[in-house]
Amino acid sequence: MPERPYRLLFVCTANICRSPMAEELARMYAEERGFQVVSRSAGTHAMPGEQAAPNSRRAIRDVGGDLEAHRSQPVSDELVEWADRILVMEMRHAQHVREHFPPADPKVQMLGPFGGSMEIADPYGSWIFRYRSSRDEIRRCVEALLDQLPTRVR
Secondary structure, three states, X not given: OOOOOEEEEEEXXXXXXXXXXXXXXXXXXXXXXXXXXXXXXXXXXXOOOOOOOHHHHHHHHOOOOOOOOOOOOEOOHXXXXXXXXXXXXXXXXXXXXXXXXXXXXXXXXXXXXXXOOOOOOOOOOOOHHHHHHHHHHHHHXXXXXXXXXXXXHO
């Protein structure tokens, strides 16, 4: 019986900019490399059902991805239980998840250090070039993360 895919949950604030881009970039890279990985995203303060920000959709479309079907969702007990790892964009996201979902504590990690930074800044409300820069930073982090996953998923 094949093992289940490795499950990654990406978390930002509203689940309309950074975490949806991370979710889609992880999906794309896992598919390209043949990794057994599934990704989801959520927000610490997400309003359920919101589309990804227009510039997030555009930045991902520029690299062959698609966020048109994305709908925001808040972090939940079910998502925390589902995830093998919870990758957050900022320290405050880690703190929120740990405070509101104590079982998540051993799963929570910062995404930024995988790409050489600590936190990944929110491009919300910025020009498209800032979203593209954020996308590229997230992509570096996501690819480094996936390349370090246990060999069973690769």
